[in-house]
Amino acid sequence: MEAEQLKAMRLLLVDDEEDFRQTLVKRLNKRGITAHQAGSGEKCLSLLADQPMDVVVLDVKMPGMNGIDVLHHIKRMGISTEVILLTGHAATQDGVEGIKTGAFDYLSKPVQFEHLLGKIMQAYDKILGAREKHQAAEYKARLAQQMIATERLAALGTLAAGVAHEINNPLAIINEAAGFMRLVLNKQTADMPRKEAFEKALEKIENSVKRARAITHQLLGSVRKNDSVLAEVDITELVGETMQLMLNETREKNISLSLDAAADLSAIWVEPNQVRQILINLLSNAIQATPAQGRVWIKVANSAGGVSIDVCDDGTGIPRENLEKIFEPFFSTKSPGKGTGLGLYVTRQIVEKLGGTIEVRSQLGKGSQFTVHIPNQVGRHLDH
Numbered sequence: 001m002e003a004e005q006l007k008a009m010r011l012l013l014v015d016d017e018e019d020f021r022q023t024l025v026k027r028l029n030k031r032g033i034t035a036h037q038a039g040s041g042e043k044c045l046s047l048l049a050d051q052p053m054d055v056v057v058l059d060v061k062m063p064g065m066n067g068i069d070v071l072h073h074i075k076r077m078g079i080s081t082e083v084i085l086l087t088g089h090a091a092t093q094d095g096v097e098g099i100k101t102g103a104f105d106y107l108s109k110p111v112q113f114e115h116l117l118g119k120i121m122q123a124y125d126k127i128l129g130a131r132e133k134h135q136a137a138e139y140k141a142r143l144a145q146q147m148i149a150t151e152r153l154a155a156l157g158t159l160a161a162g163v164a165h166e167i168n169n170p171l172a173i174i175n176e177a178a179g180f181m182r183l184v185l186n187k188q189t190a191d192m193p194r195k196e197a198f199e200k201a202l203e204k205i206e207n208s209v210k211r212a213r214a215i216t217h218q219l220l221g222s223v224r225k226n227d228s229v230l231a232e233v234d235i236t237e238l239v240g241e242t243m244q245l246m247l248n249e250t251r252e253k254n255i256s257l258s259l260d261a262a263a264d265l266s267a268i269w270v271e272p273n274q275v276r277q278i279l280i281n282l283l284s285n286a287i288q289a290t291p292a293q294g295r296v297w298i299k300v301a302n303s304a305g306g307v308s309i310d311v312c313d314d315g316t317g318i319p320r321e322n323l324e325k326i327f328e329p330f331f332s333t334k335s336p337g338k339g340t341g342l343g344l345y346v347t348r349q350i351v352e353k354l355g356g357t358i359e360v361r362s363q364l365g366k367g368s369q370f371t372v373h374i375p376n377q378v379g380r381h382l383d384h
C-alpha cells in the first residue's frame with residue numbers, strides 16, 4: 001500500500017486504557033498513520049456519527065458500553081467501516097460473537113504491534129476494494145441510464161419528424177381556410193354582428209398555426225435529407241451570410257453583432273443548410289437572451305479535422321440547474337408564443353449527426369458561450 005493511501009486512512013482506536021492508546025498512536029505515527037482516539041464506547045459512537053472512519057480498533061472489555069454492544073450499534077448505523085475487536089486473553093467467545101456481528105476480525109490481548117498493523121492494513125484494503133467496486137457499479141449504472149436516454153431521444157427524433165411531416169398538410173389547410181375567412185371578414189361592414197369577436201378568434205387560429213409551423217419546421221429541418229448537398233464551404237462567408245439574416249432582430253434591440261474569424265481558415269465540406277440551421281438557432285437564442293445595447297459575437301477557428309464556432313453573448317446567462325435541460329426537447333423558459341424549446345435539441349441532433357460536439361459555458365448575469373465543433377464531412381460516411 002502506498003504512503004499516500006495510508007495517510008488518507010481514517011483510523012479510530014477505542015480503548016479505556018489511556019496508556020495503551022497513547023503507545024499505539026505513537027507507534028502508528030512512526031509508520032505514517034494518524035489515529036483518532038476514543039476512551040469509551042459512547043465516545044466512539046458519537047465520534048462516528050460526526051466523522052466517518054475507515055477502520056475502528058475496538059476494545060471489548062470497557063466500563064459502560066462494551067465493545068460488542070458498540071459493534072452492534074456501528075453495524076446498525078449502516079456506515080462503511082471495518083471493525084477489529086481486541087478481546088481479553090481467554091475470551092475467544094467474544095471474538096467469535098464479534099465476527100458473527102460483522103467484525104472484520106479479532107485479536108486477543110496483549111496484541112503484538114506488527115500483528116495489529118497487518119490486520120488494520122487488511123481491513124483498510126477491504127474497505128478500499130469495496131468502495132472501488134461500489135464506484136464502478138455506480139458508474140456503470142449511470143452509463144446505462146445515459147445510453148437509454150440517448151436511445152430514447154434518437155427514437156423520439158425520428159418519430160417527431162414523422163409526425164411533424166404529417167401535421168404539415170392539415171396545417172396548410174387550416175392556414176388557407178383561415179386566410180379565406182380573413183378575406184371574407186375584411187369585406188364585411190363594421191355593423192356585422194360580433195365582427196370583433198370573429199377577428200379575435202381568427203387571430204388565435206393564425207397565431208397557433210404559426211407556432212405549430214415553427215415546431216414542425218424545427219423538427220423537419222433536423223432530418224431533412226432530400227435537399228442536403230455536400231459542398232466545399234467557406235465558413236466565414238456562411239457565418240457572415242447567416243448573420244445578415246438576423247439583422248432585423250439585432251437592430252431592433254440595438255445589439256452589436258460581430259464576427260471574429262481566423263485569417264487562415266480552411267474551407268470544409270459540409271451541408272451548408274445544416275450549418276445555417278445550427279447558426280440560426282444559436283444566434284437567435286443569443287440575441288433573445290441579450291438585453292438592448294448588448295453584444296453578440298461569433299468566433300470561427302480551425303480545429304482538429306474541421307472548424308469550431310463559438311456563439312457568445314453577454315446576456316442573461318443560464319442557471320446552473322438548467323444547463324443539462326436546455327438540450328432536451330420542449331425545454332424552454334420563453335413564453336409559448338416565443339419559444340418551442342426545440343432549437344437546441346435540434347441543433348444538438350444535427351451536430352451529432354455530423355460527428356461533431358456542442359458545449360455550453362455560461363455565467364448567470366454575465367453571458368453564455370456555445371461552442372460547436374464541426375468536422376470536415378469528406379472522409380466521414382456520406383450516407384447518413
Ligand SMILES: Nc1ncnc2c1ncn2[C@@H]1O[C@H](COP(=O)(O)OP(=O)(O)OP(=O)(O)O)[C@@H](O)[C@H]1O
Nearest residue numbers: 285286289326332333334339340341342343344368
Ligand atoms: N444564449 C443563451 N442565453 C441564455 N439562455 C439560453 C441561451 N440559449 C438557450 N438558452 C435557454 O435554453 C432554453 C432552450 O433553448 P432552445 O433554443 O432549445 O429553445 P427556445 O429558444 O426556448 O425556443 P425556440 O428555439 O423554439 O425559439 C431557452 O428557453 C433558454 O432558457
Ligand SMILES: [Mg+2]
Nearest residue numbers: 281285343344
Ligand atoms: Mg431557441
